[in-house]
Amino acid sequence: MVNMIIDGKNISAPKDTMLLAAIRGAGISVPTLCAHEAVSRSGSCRLCVVEIKKGNRSRIVTSCLYGVEEGLVVDTKSDRVLNVRRLVMELLLARCPESDVLQKMALEMGAEPQPRFVADTDKGKCILCRSCVRVCEEVVGVSAIGLFARGSQKTVGPPFHEQSDVCIGCGACVYVCPTGHIEMISTGEKRKIWGRRFKMQPCDKCGKFFAPVDQLKYISKKTGVPFEELSVCTDCR
Amino acid sequence: MSKVSDIKLKTKQIVKKHKGDKSALIAVLQDIQEAFNYLPKEALITVGDAMGIPTSRVYEVATFYNAFSLNPRGEHIVKICVGTACHVRGASAILDKFERTLFIKPGETNQDQKFSLELVNCVGACALGPVVVIDTEYHGQMTMAKVDKIIGKLKEGAQ
Numbered sequence: 001m002v003n004m005i006i007d008g009k010n011i012s013a014p015k016d017t018m019l020l021a022a023i024r025g026a027g028i029s030v031p032t033l034c035a036h037e038a039v040s041r042s043g044s045c046r047l048c049v050v051e052i053k054k055g056n057r058s059r060i061v062t063s064c065l066y067g068v069e070e071g072l073v074v075d076t077k078s079d080r081v082l083n084v085r086r087l088v089m090e091l092l093l094a095r096c097p098e099s100d101v102l103q104k105m106a107l108e109m110g111a112e113p114q115p116r117f118v119a120d121t122d123k124g125k126c127i128l129c130r131s132c133v134r135v136c137e138e139v140v141g142v143s144a145i146g147l148f149a150r151g152s153q154k155t156v157g158p159p160f161h162e163q164s165d166v167c168i169g170c171g172a173c174v175y176v177c178p179t180g181h182i183e184m185i186s187t188g189e190k191r192k193i194w195g196r197r198f199k200m201q202p203c204d205k206c207g208k209f210f211a212p213v214d215q216l217k218y219i220s221k222k223t224g225v226p227f228e229e230l231s232v233c234t235d236c237r
Numbered sequence: 238m239s240k241v242s243d244i245k246l247k248t249k250q251i252v253k254k255h256k257g258d259k260s261a262l263i264a265v266l267q268d269i270q271e272a273f274n275y276l277p278k279e280a281l282i283t284v285g286d287a288m289g290i291p292t293s294r295v296y297e298v299a300t301f302y303n304a305f306s307l308n309p310r311g312e313h314i315v316k317i318c319v320g321t322a323c324h325v326r327g328a329s330a331i332l333d334k335f336e337r338t339l340f341i342k343p344g345e346t347n348q349d350q351k352f353s354l355e356l357v358n359c360v361g362a363c364a365l366g367p368v369v370v371i372d373t374e375y376h377g378q379m380t381m382a383k384v385d386k387i388i389g390k391l392k393e394g395a396q
Contacts (some may be wrong), residue, residue, distance in 0.1 A: 053289040127264030133293075159296035160278060166291070 004072040004175035007096050017219070019074065020048050028076055031085070031105055033092075033178040034129035035064045038139055044129045045178070046088045047105075051075040054087070056197045060084055086111045092127055094118065099125040099179045125181035128157055132173030132182060145194065156181070169212035171196035203233035220223060238287055242323045247272055248283040257288050258317045275306045309331050311353040313391050315339075316370040320359035323366040330366050332356070349391070354376060 001012045002100040005194075006026055013022035023030055033045035046110065050063045053073035060080065064177055075081060087105050094117035096102055096181050106112065113119065130147060137143045142226060144167035158164035169191055174184045183199050184193040191198045200209035208232035220227045251268045255261040265288070276299050285292040299305050315335060319328045335355050336342060339352050346353040362368050365377025369387075376387060 137291070143293050146291075146293035146297040148297055149302050159281075159292045164293075 002068045006074040019066040036176045039134040096125045125179040131176045135176045137170045163196040168215040168218045170215045205236040244279045252287040314353045316357045316369040317353045322363035326366040328367040330378045339369045
């Protein structure tokens, strides 16, 4: 166990955990967008910043990527932290002015759209946190999508911005996306995601369309469970 | 033999040369660009399959670096330096001259696939400004008159 002082309270956390987990474990809330439980930490949304003090020096770190240390003094709500966080939020807000998630968060932390950060109109709700790309690679294991180009041109999508033939239409990317950028339209027997249409599998028992055929085929291939067994929805199993 | 199968074959040879080492992806892409003058879509897909890297990762790398081009480029690549020193010494006039002579804008390739025009922000030869790099050759202290001369020479050499 490692002992630290977080917001004036003595907190101990297991070794090899990240600061964010320790802070949240102590019941202190820290706003985040990219720290989804399903994917590895990436430090890309930059909202989890906290101030750490070691000796006389203090600095701002992303708590989701900073490992706990013995004797660390952490401040999660100092003026400096709140200033940095507000600035990050203002920039995110300028990128995705339409995101209701960001608007709500900004309201909570008192950030407002700034005239000096000209609002983007072509970025949708994507904050480029890479959560969707991570879940596709780490959890699903197909790596159907990526972040392409760089700088202001950077966009998320399937390679060549064409329909991906490795995508299984599972919608995990939609599930982890913090801002709801990714569009998935499900209409009973069909599902459309990343510009590709997927045929849905009806449940053998209740007839409800519950998963894309491609996803079930992929699961069957990965786990060795026969397809027939998978064509029954989780409610009827 | 179709062009696509040519590309696939050559790509596989290049991957083999690097022993399929995943960390050599950038080197592989550089070799492919050397062979085709750009990165053909088929080559990127083949690279992914042959090296066991998802196509999305290969495409991420290929689109990230400015040195890689996903569109066919001309035989000669004209890079005009528009860095601070060259700009002060009149790079914009030189760029204008190239645009009018070759009938293309930066990032484009002319119709007979002979020339591509690109902008760079410094080639580390500021004392020679304005600098234009054509293929691997540096042309320092560029003037309008020199532009015609160099392009004329390249056109002759190409024929």
